[in-house]
Amino acid sequence: MKKVAALPTKADVCNVPCFDHNKVGQIKAALAKEEKKLPELAEFYKLLGNTTRLKILLALAQGELCVCDIAHVLQLSTAATSHQLKLLRNQGWLSKRDDGKMVYYRLHSQDLLKALKGDLKMLEERLG
Amino acid sequence: MKKVAALPTKADVCNVPCFDHNKVGQIKAALAKEEKKLPELAEFYKLLGNTTRLKILLALAQGELCVCDIAHVLQLSTAATSHQLKLLRNQGWLSKRDDGKMVYYRLHSQDLLKALKGDLKMLEERLG
DNA sequence: TTCTCATTTCGATAGTTGCGAAAATGATAC
DNA sequence: GTATCATTTTCGCAACTATCGAAATGAGAA
Structure with a gap:
């Protein structure tokens, strides 16, 4: 019924x-x-649905960077940058390395970047 | 300067x-x-950052469905369902076929589904 | 201590979202 | 024609969220 x-x-x-x-x-x-699995997948996509965070990931694809330099790349305050980094870190996509006062961030693995590039390629290749 | x-x-x-x-x-x-390309990529991820829309895509992976049946799968009103379908259609991921009063939706191509499954697999396989 | 980079907390604002209600559309049936 | 039906659209809202500034806090360096 x-x-x-x-x-x-x-x-x-x-x-x-x-x-x-x-x-x-x-x-x-x-x-x-x-x-x-959908809630987790949706959370993942939500995280990536933001140009600032995508830019962070692409910047870190070049190698590790300190918060300050990331902030300058983004043209954002360090506080705001730190917040965005935390979001990415909370879902396990970034690692940090302390060096004195500085903190360096890098991609935790290349898997995310691969997925990201794959999706981007798919978008570019589609007809409509 | x-x-x-x-x-x-x-x-x-x-x-x-x-x-x-x-x-x-x-x-x-x-x-x-x-x-x-980042704004477009972010829009794409925003669209997928929602369990209802993900569910629609997975449902349509089984074959075409009318709005009414999709609404029942989602346990949502037809108006709300139609709205979500429109969002997916606007970004070109769905096709529709009119049959009398009914409207049948299907995936425009398998590319999106492939990307989605790829991302899901990546999530499942990661260590942390 | 003092300075510096980074993080966190708080708060506010701006923005978004998802959906209901109802009107509109477009096709079928009578 | 009218009635009915599936869907779409418009409007509006209530609730949620996101992003960031300001300021407090940590933590290391000098």
Whole structure:
């Protein structure tokens, strides 16, 4: 019966004639497994959905940099830069190295960069 | 002189001693080319930074679906579903096919799905 | 101590988002 | 024609989020 939680009563009979029980059930089943990973994937994409953070990643692709120099590349305050770096660090994409007063950041691995370049290439190559 | 717009005067002499002119200049030059593509890339990631839209894409990976069935898979109203579909369509990732009153959506190509699966795999495989 | 680079906390503002309600569209059926 | 149906669109909002400045705090260097 009630497969749809949001529409408690007569959802499948009266309100939504086009609703195909079987198909929807099938799709839901197929999605069930992948569904668990979607929040993490979405968080990942949210993190990358920002030009400042993308710029940081591309800058660090050139080698490690101190916060101050990153800030100058971004033309941003060190506080704001530090905040963005923290977001990237929190999801495990950056490593830091302390050297006296300075802190140097670098990419934790090349995997992210590879994915990023792959996506960019896909965007550039598509027709429409 | 004034390379940094946000810090009009004496930015490079007094306020920011750690600032390495050469390095920053190098990085900026290296980024110049890729920088133009970043807004588009960020828009792409923003679009994917949402579990509902990711779910739509995975659902359509199974084959074309009408709005109504997608809405049921998502447990969302048709209006809300239509809105999300439009966002995906606007960036060229979906095609639609009219059949009488119904409208069927499908993935415009498999490229997006491939990229998505690639990113997901990368997330799953990383150590940290 | 004092200076410096970096981080963190707080706060505010600006901006975005996701969706409901309702009107509009466009096709079918009667 | 009218009625109905699936979808789209417009409007608007309430809630959430993001980004950053200012200032306090850490932590190392001199």
